[in-house]
Amino acid sequence: MPALRIDRHGDIAELVIDRQEKRNAMSYEMWGSLPALAAEVDADESVKVLVVRGAGAHFCAGADISEFGTRRSTADAARGYGDRVEQAAHALAEMRKPSIAMIQGYCIGGGCELALACDLRFADTTAQFAITPAKLGIVYGFTSTRQLVSVIGPAFAKYLLFSANRITAQDALRVRLIDELVEPDALEKTTTDFARTIGARSQVSVRGSKRLIQKIMAGLDVPDTEATELPIDAVSSDDYREGVSAFLEKRLPEFRVR
Known part of the structure; x- marks a missing residue:
C-alpha cells in the first residue's frame, strides 16, 4: 500500500499518510508525490472536501531525518529538498477545494507544515505539536513561516521556532494553531461531520x-x-x-x- 494515498468516501477524499513504522514521517519521495495527488483531488468534481490524516496513532512526525545525510548533505541538495517540501505544502494550500487536517498524536516539523497548509485543523487531546528547525540547524522556509505567522501571530511563531518546544493540543487551541479540539473517540466523526457540512453548502x-x-x-x-x-x-x-x-x-x- 502506498505511503501516501488518496482514499475516497463519497464527496470527501482523504489524503492518508501511512508510514506507521516511522510515525508517518515524510520521505523525500512522499513530498515529491504530494502535488500530483492534490491536483488529482482538485480536478475530481465528485470531491468537495479533502481531509488530510495519518494512519494509526500519529498525524505526521515530520520529514524523515534519517535521509538528511544524503538528501541534504550540501547547500544545493538542501535547497532542492526545501523546494520539494515547500512545493508540497503550496500544492495543498492552493487547492480550490477546502481541506481539513485531522490530527492525532505527533504533528511535528514537516507535519505542522502539512497541517498549516490545510484550511482548518481539527485535533484530539493526544495531539502534540512542535516545529523543530532550531534543533537541526535549519531555517524554516519563507512560505511556511508566513503561513505559521498568519495563523498564530508573530509572537507565538517566534516561541515555537526559537525554542523547538513541544506543546499540547490544549496550548495549540489556545493560540489558534488548531480550530477544534475533541476527545480521541470523537475526532473522526467531528471532522467528517464538518466536511459533510461544507459539502452540503x-x-x-x-x-x-x-x-x-x-x-x-x-x-x-x-x-x-x-x-x-x-x-x-x-x-x-x-x-x-x-x-x-x-x-x-x-x-x-x-x-x-x-
Missing part, C-alpha cells in the same frame, strides 16, 4: 471565499479583477438561483457541482 460560495482569503493573506489590499468579479459572477450561477429559491420556499437547498 454552495461550492461556488465555498471556493470563491477560499480564493478571496488566499488573495488577502498573500497581501492583496485593493481588489484585483478576479477579486472584483468573483461575487458578481456568483449571481449568474445555478447555486445562486437554487439558494434563493430554497430560502423563499422554506426548504433546504440542493446544490450540485456542475
Whole structure:
C-alpha cells in the first residue's frame, strides 16, 4: 500500500499518510508525490472536501531525518529538498477545494507544515505539536513561516521556532494553531461531520471565499479583477438561483457541482 494515498468516501477524499513504522514521517519521495495527488483531488468534481490524516496513532512526525545525510548533505541538495517540501505544502494550500487536517498524536516539523497548509485543523487531546528547525540547524522556509505567522501571530511563531518546544493540543487551541479540539473517540466523526457540512453548502460560495482569503493573506489590499468579479459572477450561477429559491420556499437547498 502506498505511503501516501488518496482514499475516497463519497464527496470527501482523504489524503492518508501511512508510514506507521516511522510515525508517518515524510520521505523525500512522499513530498515529491504530494502535488500530483492534490491536483488529482482538485480536478475530481465528485470531491468537495479533502481531509488530510495519518494512519494509526500519529498525524505526521515530520520529514524523515534519517535521509538528511544524503538528501541534504550540501547547500544545493538542501535547497532542492526545501523546494520539494515547500512545493508540497503550496500544492495543498492552493487547492480550490477546502481541506481539513485531522490530527492525532505527533504533528511535528514537516507535519505542522502539512497541517498549516490545510484550511482548518481539527485535533484530539493526544495531539502534540512542535516545529523543530532550531534543533537541526535549519531555517524554516519563507512560505511556511508566513503561513505559521498568519495563523498564530508573530509572537507565538517566534516561541515555537526559537525554542523547538513541544506543546499540547490544549496550548495549540489556545493560540489558534488548531480550530477544534475533541476527545480521541470523537475526532473522526467531528471532522467528517464538518466536511459533510461544507459539502452540503454552495461550492461556488465555498471556493470563491477560499480564493478571496488566499488573495488577502498573500497581501492583496485593493481588489484585483478576479477579486472584483468573483461575487458578481456568483449571481449568474445555478447555486445562486437554487439558494434563493430554497430560502423563499422554506426548504433546504440542493446544490450540485456542475
